[in-house]
Amino acid sequence: MRCRECGYRSVRWLGRCPGCGEWHTFEEETEVKAARRETLAGDPPRPLTEVVGAEETRITSGIGEMDRVLGGGFVPGSVVLLGGDPGVGKSTLLLQAAVRVAGIVGRVLYVSGEESAPQVRLRAERLRAVHSGLYLAPETDIERVEKHISELRPVVVIVDSIQTVSLDGLAAVPGSLGQVRECTVRLTRLAKSTGIPVLLVGHVTKEGVLAGPRTMEHMVDTVLYLEGDRHHTYRVLRGVKNRFGSTNEIGVFEMDSAGLREVENPSRLFLSSGAAPVSGSVVVSCVEGTRPLLVEIQALVSAAGYGTPRRMTAGVDYNRVILMAAVLEKRVGLMLSSQDIYVNAVGGVKISEPAADLGIALALVSSFWDRPVPAGTVVIGEVGLTGELRPVPQLGNRLREAAKLGFDSAVFPAASGGSNEPGGESLRLFAAGSVSEALDLVLTK
Ligand SMILES: Nc1ncnc2c1ncn2[C@@H]1O[C@H](COP(=O)(O)OP(=O)(O)OP(=O)(O)O)[C@@H](O)[C@H]1O
Ligand SMILES: [Mg+2]
Helix, strand or coil: CEECCCCCECCCCCCECCCCCCECCEECCCCCCCCCCCCCCCCCCCCHHHCCCCCCCCECCCCHHHHHHHCCCECCCCEEEEEECCCCCHHHHHHHHHHHHHHHCCCEEEEECCCCHHHHHHHHHHCCCCCCCEEEECCCEHHHHHHHHHHHCCCEEEEECCCCCECCCCCCCCCCHHHHHHHHHHHHHHHHHHCCCEEEEEECCCCCCCCCHHHHCCCCCEEEEEEECCCCCEEEEEEEEECCCCCCCEEEEEEECCEEEECCCHHHHHCCCCCCCCCCEEEEEEEECCEEEEEEEEEEEEECCCCCCCEEEECECHHHHHHHHHHHHHHHCCCCCCEEEEEEEHHHCCECCHHHHHHHHHHHHHHHHCCCCCCCEEECCEECCCCEEECCCCHHHHHHHHHHCCCCEEEEEHHHCHHHCCCCCCCEEEEECEHHHHHHHHCCC
């Protein structure tokens, strides 16, 4: 047994590590031989100028949003790990991708350790994803999986999930750290030597203690997460590591009975449908990677009853909301310290960008004064501690998206100097230097 945190070794399992004092950090150790890269073994070092680079050919996943996140498709010989909460739609997404690859490029092997072949067939029928080029292998033995791959020679291999495959003869139980590591190493080696891209599904456990994708993130080339809220139908595919592309891109899908549908215009999902302007509601223009996203922020500020005022947020950063309340109190003179404050992002989306600061601030003031922000206004800007508005990146991109969705005016930081940015010509542009200036422009007309 070995402590995950500090490496302290013990012959038996201990609840608390004597080395670092952490609880429940002991894991079994298994004798796993270090992976040898056969392709590299024995090669002497060479100057980089003499190394011939691999040709950049990508294999499309057949799903535009997935290709976008991968950086243009699967790189031959790469290993991609797809993680996500139980039931979020990992198998659905991969089955849909598999059948499209089978239709466009060639044979796909789908190794399903979790579901029997009839179950997969049933799902495929529901998703209208039945194709003769898609081969199913309900298999959990890694050696047999390797045999299937070398016999079938598919263009893409999908293993659903890595926790269910195991190597016979290894003392550890399937799904344990030792097994997951060993199986990942073997599949990685196979991918590199044959050039077949391998997609692994990994389970995330609540505590992250079990052998989840976290332990494998270093071993694979690309790590994707499928995220989604149980109460909403949209799913976001996000890259958290990519050796062959950007990790900023997101893919947006909507789940229905026919599976995951690509959403080409995701901004509509995160705007509430109410037409008349109401106080406390502000639309901000965020950017995820290169993709602009309009999100509605709703705030409710009401006099606190007894005791400490409450502050609650969903989808926006709690600390930034507190910060905005403090800036408004100090720089604008609003007495928010005696108010309960609730702030939500519509649609269950999560915004982490500071460019949403001004939107949060205006939503708070709008609710506090009970005065709506005029309809068709989009708000952009990061707020500093002195109440000044800081420039935001990709202003043109944000303005274009607002214009595309029918907004007619935009408030943005004067420091961005973006009034001559292309794309926002159809918008009335209001440049503001500080939060108070933005308030004057939007709320006191
Ligand atoms: N008949 C159905 N009609 C509509 N939606 C369905 C139907 N069956 C399943 N779903 C949706 O598909 C989701 C399950 O998707 P999927 O099995 O791909 O998830 P998963 O991430 O692979 O889960 P697990 O971690 O258990 O393998 C369900 O949560 C549900 O929303
Ligand atoms: Mg599944």
